[in-house]
Amino acid sequence: MSARHTGSRTDGMVESQEDPYMSDTPSDCTARRTALTEAEVEALVRGICFKTGPPRTVGVEVEWIIHELRAPRLPVTPERLAALYAALRTVHLDSALTVEPGGQLELSSPPAASLMECIGTVSADLDTVRAVLAQDGLGLVGVGNDPWHPPRRFLREPRYDAMEACLDRTGPAGRAMMCTSASVQVCLDAGHEEPGPLGLGRRWWLAHQLGAVLVAAFANSPLAGSEPTGWLSTRQLLWTEIGPGRAGGPSLDTDARTAWARHVLDAPVMCIRRDSGPWDVPDGLVFREWARTGLPRPPTREDLDYHVSTLFPPVRPRGHLELRMIDAQPGADGWIVPLAVATALFDDPEAAETAYRAVKPLAERALSLPAPHNPLWREAARHGLADPELHEAAMTCFTAALEALPRLGATAEVTGAVAAYLDRYVMRGRCPADDLLDRTVGPRGKEVRT
Numbered sequence: 001m002s003a004r005h006t007g008s009r010t011d012g013m014v015e016s017q018e019d020p021y022m023s024d025t026p027s028d029c030t031a032r033r034t035a036l037t038e039a040e041v042e043a044l045v046r047g048i049c050f051k052t053g054p055p056r057t058v059g060v061e062v063e064w065i066i067h068e069l070r071a072p073r074l075p076v077t078p079e080r081l082a083a084l085y086a087a088l089r090t091v092h093l094d095s096a097l098t099v100e101p102g103g104q105l106e107l108s109s110p111p112a113a114s115l116m117e118c119i120g121t122v123s124a125d126l127d128t129v130r131a132v133l134a135q136d137g138l139g140l141v142g143v144g145n146d147p148w149h150p151p152r153r154f155l156r157e158p159r160y161d162a163m164e165a166c167l168d169r170t171g172p173a174g175r176a177m178m179c180t181s182a183s184v185q186v187c188l189d190a191g192h193e194e195p196g197p198l199g200l201g202r203r204w205w206l207a208h209q210l211g212a213v214l215v216a217a218f219a220n221s222p223l224a225g226s227e228p229t230g231w232l233s234t235r236q237l238l239w240t241e242i243g244p245g246r247a248g249g250p251s252l253d254t255d256a257r258t259a260w261a262r263h264v265l266d267a268p269v270m271c272i273r274r275d276s277g278p279w280d281v282p283d284g285l286v287f288r289e290w291a292r293t294g295l296p297r298p299p300t301r302e303d304l305d306y307h308v309s310t311l312f313p314p315v316r317p318r319g320h321l322e323l324r325m326i327d328a329q330p331g332a333d334g335w336i337v338p339l340a341v342a343t344a345l346f347d348d349p350e351a352a353e354t355a356y357r358a359v360k361p362l363a364e365r366a367l368s369l370p371a372p373h374n375p376l377w378r379e380a381a382r383h384g385l386a387d388p389e390l391h392e393a394a395m396t397c398f399t400a401a402l403e404a405l406p407r408l409g410a411t412a413e414v415t416g417a418v419a420a421y422l423d424r425y426v427m428r429g430r431c432p433a434d435d436l437l438d439r440t441v442g443p444r445g446k447e448v449r450t
Helices: 038-048 078-088 115-135 158-170 173-180 200-217 234-242 256-266 287-293 301-309 336-347 349-366 375-386 388-408 412-426 432-441 443-449
Strands: 013-015 058-068 096-099 105-108 138-141 183-189 315-317 320-327
Touching (some): 038 256, 038 301, 058 115, 058 336, 078 096, 078 115, 105 115, 115 336, 115 412, 173 234, 183 336, 200 256, 200 315, 200 320, 200 336, 200 388, 256 287, 336 388, 336 412, 349 375, 375 388, 388 412
Parallel strands (some): 013 096
Antiparallel strands (some): 058 138, 183 320
16 A cells, blocks of 8 residues: 655665655645645646656565464464564665555565566565564465455554545445555556657556456455455455545546546545544545635645545556556565566567557457456456456466566576466466465365356
């Protein structure tokens, strides 16, 4: 839930908080700020959300569920979590370390000049974090949704109280998203201003179509309450159930800047911050109306920053493009594969063109509806690569990524990990969720997908 592509060296831990991408300094809701008009809001969003130029940097945010090494199904108490995070404040990390509302741990890399630089930084930080956890008998599990425990909030602050109250209006999915979900989020530059495989328009479109393939290929959350849910990516199901205003993307029928600016203005306001006491949680107020009426008080630049940070589309522009649709992956280094595949398919011109052609036929299945609230994305989350067209597109894209990785400077170890994933999962029409189901209900677990 936090986004720190612009992170820097840090020797501590901060609580998860969406970093406002349109401010150069931290927001202060107690300061007196100038009110924004509707036109100013649109201009700010259009001018800052996509920073174009040659793709040069990459980042990743990896989220993890913390578990007991001796008995993973035992819940970790709030007291132990608090002690763990206190210990983590004492170690040096190059990535930003944040804690999610349910106690999940997240590392967010600083922007790296290459794929291998990004992998090296996060791998070293994860080694440090795991060493601290192991001292207290704790570990990290990579899964898109906690398969055993119900939602339980660890952080108690006005912003999370307000978030919970807002999301509760659409059902239980919001609490589960806050407290039991985990992902691998890949952050890539927005691309060139001009057309072409590395152009902004192409990358924006590709992210929303290829995103369904990434959901299917990396689905890893088929369980909740120790039972199959019928979806290979229950995490993606949760986002869908939260609703299009909060967790949906904009229309692709117009250019990226216009579409995103309209989406921001027409999205519901999650909360209005207060200097003290509980934050207000308006019902049905969209930011456009707030800017027009100025009620209950005029919105400021800081309010806009915060509003954008409470929107959770599968592809979020924050100066760069944040790909948010990938489930957390199993294994100590499982996160490297989606990072490498996504980077190759977006930043290598030949691979990007191959991916574009591979997913273009899938676009018809979206029925011009925004992701993830369309049939293509639902099919990807529910059935994964058992869908023949998604399977074919995934095989083409992973093969293209594998061929491109040496051109991006990837080591033999990284290309080998992608090749192994292609062979173990993609070629066989499987994903990590299938392994979880096989271990839980046996090889017949695929029957729950009907």
